[in-house]
Amino acid sequence: MPSSISSSNSKPDLSCDEMQEFNAEHGSKTIETHDEVYSKKQHIPYRVIPQLSWSKIMFFALPLLIFSLASWEFLAYKMGHRSGTYQTGFDNMWAEERRKLDKPNNIKMVLLGSSRVLWGMDFNIMREHLGSQPLQLALPGTGPALFVKDIVDNTNFDGLLVVGVTPFLFNRMDEGHFGKGALDAYHHQSPSGYTGAKLQDFLSDYFAFLDEGIFDA
């Protein structure tokens, strides 16, 4: 006689003694076949809950957790970390910048290449002369070819592409050291990945320990 897929009146909150009985019947040692299980009086095998005093546990745990995190934040601050900087890493930062080319914009210059382009540009001077902020799409340890191709193939950008020349990287046609993650974040970022990055940005405005870089205090 098959049992129907229907509810029962099992008690959800079992004590440890009941748990022992339950384990003796359904535990690791007694693995029954599906038929054997279904031929018995049907019940939902509710989980066993240890009978702990959660008011006491939380009374200790919450202040201890807050104190630990405050201490960690203080330590991070002492080590030179600061809140309020863009914290979501190269991949998301790059993807966020790259998306600017997909929207209407007044970008007149895009910078591509490796770390020397990333660190060696004075944006204040360039902005003064161009009248708009250049778009920084250089990545450390990465050749420009793949990224030039991406911009030519996939955008309507008609401004100036400045390509950095790093001899041992210039002819690389692959993604280099950071390109794959950056391109993946741009092309394949999931909705949850996008919201996660936004939430991380929001929290990093308040917590120095989320800062991955170290700056002079």
Add this chain to the structure above:
Amino acid sequence: MLFNSLTFVVFFLLVLTLHYSPLSWRTKKINLLIASYLFYAAWNPPFVILLLISTIVDWHVAKWIDVATTQSKRRIFLILSMATNLGILGYFKYGEFLLQNWQLFMLNFGIDYQVPEWSIILPVGISFYTFQTMAYSLDIYLKRAKPATSLLDFSLFVSFFPQLVAGPIVRPTHLIPQFETPHYANLKQFWWGVNLMILGLFQKVVIADTLLAPSVEAVYNSHEPMSMLDAWLGTLAFSGQIFSDFAGYSTTAIGVALCLGFSLPTNFRFPYAAIGFSDFWRRWHISLSTWLRDYLYIPLGGNKKGERRTYINLMLTMLLGGLWHGASWNFVIWGGLHGIFLSIERILRSRVGDAEVLLNTWLKVALGLLTYILVNITWVFFRADGFENAISLISSMFGFASVGAKTPLPTLYIIQVIIVISSLVSAHWLMRNTTLEAVYQKLPAWLVSVILVLMAFTVIITQGSGNAFIYFQF
């Protein structure tokens, strides 16, 4: 959506608020269903359609099977359900693998068949929810249960977000009845659920991603012969990583469901304290091993059709179980090795039986360690990129690496792996005959607080990089 993401924190707070608001039970179930589809869509929205197809087909087919008057009609309806579920699974998961092997097969006849470019994305967790819906149709066909009475409850069973993408694979008779009547967590269940969530995230973010993953990647991404020590440490680290990653997901899923008042089955029982491979499979991914037993091994005849057929059934079950994990021959070899070890164990048991010497504690420990070592050897095929890399690593593990073998693990990694793995395996042995709940029951409140804070604090400060769970790909 990943459990170890900020998006999930916000999502879950919203779900909890709605679940404990003064709405009708039906409205709350609709909320949970919408939340489950959003949870899945947060990774790739179009693939929600697959969930809908699976739900609609199995809902109707199960009803048709139930009312069919002849066995042949029942069989046709079951084939329809299997073809839909296995068709989706086959197309998305095994399409490229089949084409590549077809190409190799045709080359034997001198035909250079060109495989078309395959750029199909694998829907996350597809193997889990297709097995879950197939269990429903099979239960009805095998007259183990009657069809569900509510489409809403059945849809929620197929898509219930805590266990949707990486299990535990829940049986319909376990979950659907829970949706029929209002289910809420009392305070003890709720806080125990929170505790399980923190424990699961600690396993994933701190142990798997932070402490072990770098050593695994250093060894397995090297693709060069390496020293015996490094090869073993990299593999031991992977054994800890995959357990902490997958058991971490299951523990978090159980905790999430418990906070909402629902009960999911245990998926792991300290598997690295297993004595023998049959014991291992009673402790590792229990929801899959019992699924394979009940819907594959037993229908094939199990051990009821003679000794020879038993071993054939065992091997077939394990080979298909291996293939379930991924479209690669390495997974088939992994399953095959488990099948061989299970068969050897079965032969030995039939010869030695319940000999008294087997009751000796030290012999049990020795057999347990032997099991763990053999399990580690099988993990090499599970983790390595391709057969050649797996063989190269196993050669290194047995000291056959060429002169000048690499030593990719720095001292810090070596210390990390030794401490974490010895702690993990010791914990499994200490707890092999008990449960987490029973252990917590005996702890004083202050110690539970300290453990909880330690885990929560390390999860928050470690953060991780939001790595996906390994089993999502299956």
